Amino acid sequence: MTEALLQLRGITKRFPGVLALDGVDFALTAGEVHALVGENGAGKSTLIKIISGVHQPDAGRIDYLGTPVTFPTPRAAADRGITVIYQEVALFPDLTVLENLYVGAYPRRPLLRHSGRGRRVDWMAMRARAQDVAASLGVKLDLEAPVHRLSAAQQQLVEIARALLRDARVIIMDEPTGPLTQQDAARLFSLIRQLRSRGVGIIYISHRLEEIFEVADRLTVLRDGRRIVAMPVGETTREMLIHHMVGRTLDTLYPHTARQTGPPVLEVEGLGTSGALTDVSFTLGRGEILGLAGLVGSGRTTLARAIFGIVPPGRGRIKLDGVDARIAHAGRARELGIAYVPEERQRQGLVLPFSVSENLSLVILRRLSRLGFINHASERTVAHDVVRRLDIRTPGIGVPAATLSGGNQQKVVVGKWLAAQPRVLIMDEPTRGVDVGAKAEIHRLMSELAGRGLAILLISSELPELLGMSDRIMVMHRGRIAGELSRDQATQEKIMAMATGVA
């Protein structure tokens, strides 16, 4: 093994009441993709924050490029070539790509030709170097486009280019494929391989284990703030990895039980909204899990929102239990027994400063009150019920939802809708950013609910999840239904072919 680019020894970090990291060792060599895996709360974020100068370790030492270092601020780490690309893209949406590439470090040149120190932004030099970097990566970047017009994948590219412009030696990627389509993710992986061949060290964090097997060379597993194991990726298997992460073996990953699909609950006929959806028709039966696949932007989320009344209805009809439903707004959808677990949990699903119980009662608050007055006792009862039923891990129903882990927050969103006892449950990316343990629990819950007759529409970008959970899979392409596959017919290849318009 070559000499380590970055070496951490015995890193310990305490936060009030928690030992976030307990004597963790970690080593990254140049030209290596090192995956950092573990459930939410295992200490991955803390470790990254220590490497990137956000937090200071309480004990332990960091060697970088062979010398001991401390990074008192993120800026100090960035200046030495350590860059973090966070899950949520951290660009300025209204600035151009070029401006974003250099934010905080604009190259200067003198105001007049021989007037000494640089004062004026050197746009020409910026453009030239940016083009060099883009060319070396083999990608095209429209330098003058405002960032908000770029796709998630392009924005990520901007972040990577920005890191390279600053001569990054270490790039940390936190769930980089979260917002990407399958194709964009594949492109990102080839980019990562390129970075690796240039000698950049990459720390890669993802909940999607397939990706780790695809892109990483080595991996380190963290659990409860301790390093459990570090080894080459080739020496482990998916099952072993999960075992290391959760400390137990998960029985089945996608618990699909044979069910009888009952009579149609939701019938959609010729649904269309201006621009986004064209002539969408399908039925969803009692006790059925209907998977909805498609690339980002194919209209899956718009379809869900049209059914739920967030997007104003256009052409077409929606029937519930055979009765015509005019869904003009989300309140109507709720009354009709339609529930929607939205894709952006923190922005659309939860009121983060509200307590767990206040979030759980949000949808059914009117039912929990008389003459407008909230019955706090029944609110508590409902909250305790849901917390117990979904096994939401929280210190109490009174703590803010913001303090829960991603998986438990997601359970709160699901729980607030289950409290409303819906007939149709639409789940939009229900396990995105959720750790393996909670993911399995959400899947088990879905199977259980379907088994009791709930009709579920599952939108997911994760094909193994769709294939594992669905009774039937419907694929969307450019606002239309491109095709439908039964559970037995469906394969990743067939879905991708339909989703990209090849089939």
Add this chain to the structure above:
Amino acid sequence: MNIRLLWRERVLIGLLISSGVVLALLSDVFLTPANLLRATRYAAEIGLVALPMTMIIISRGIDLSVASNMALSAMAMGLLWQRGLPIWPAVAIGVVTGTLAGWLNGWVIARVRVPAIVVTLATLAVYRGIATGLSGGTGILGFPESFLALGAGTVAGIPVQTVIWIAGIVIAAVFLTRTTNGRYIYGIGHNETALRFSGIAVDRIVLGLYTASGFVAALAGMIYAARVGTAKSNAAAGYELSIITAVVLGGTSLAGGEGTLVGTVLGVLILTILQNGLTLARVPAAMQDVLIGTVLLAAVLTYRERPMRKEVSAQSTSQPAPRRAAGRAMSDPENTLAAGEERRKP
């Protein structure tokens, strides 16, 4: 009902008591029952309007048009009475006018989706302009005794408007803390999107808030007219800033989601006794404004030191806003009018 005071409310009570003590030392008139009761007459006007204002600011909105609306509704009432309508029907129509003006604010904000600050900044000018146009530049005087009692009368020794204010506080507090819509108002302030995605009729609640604000402003406009004995177009000029100052002093965050009516009531009381007491102590008006501004800033800064349970995540984003508001409210020349208004009627 469990009354557990937040840190900032304890700060406010301390502030109220200490300013009371200091003012009592500075002026021997200050701590007389007559003076304190008189001070509550002014407190009731800004205090009433501050109740819906608190809810609006919690929902992350603002209503700058309240003082203009007070003048407009009082003007409408005065003109109708002058043209021969009996006083109480005229008052009723005046209150309806203000309610409609508030509803119009709400409609543009909720349905047309224009930011509240823009809409109400516009109607601040529009409503005042209409009031001035209607008045033809002169005030209306000579209202019957029965009406003037609203501003100058007492019930069991307590000023009429103070009784109305106390009733308003109770109703508003029960509404905000006990009802579903009260809960939703906090929710809208924290995360409106999540409420929409929960199927809650956010627009209807917002519309209701601004309508209520118009109704209460109209009511306060009647009380103001009754207190000064005149319906005039420049009535209550600059009150909106005193009202917002009291609400922010009371710990309501302009970033939304946080705030209590207990805090607002304390904020109103502190603002009032400072204005009243400092005038009695013969502190120059300019100096009073500097003092009040400093108190506001200092109070809001102490709130930052102790994040409360519920506000943990909102804390970091919420604090700069009130400070900005503080600067704006107190440096605005309009505000001296609010204080001056009161000083003209000691």
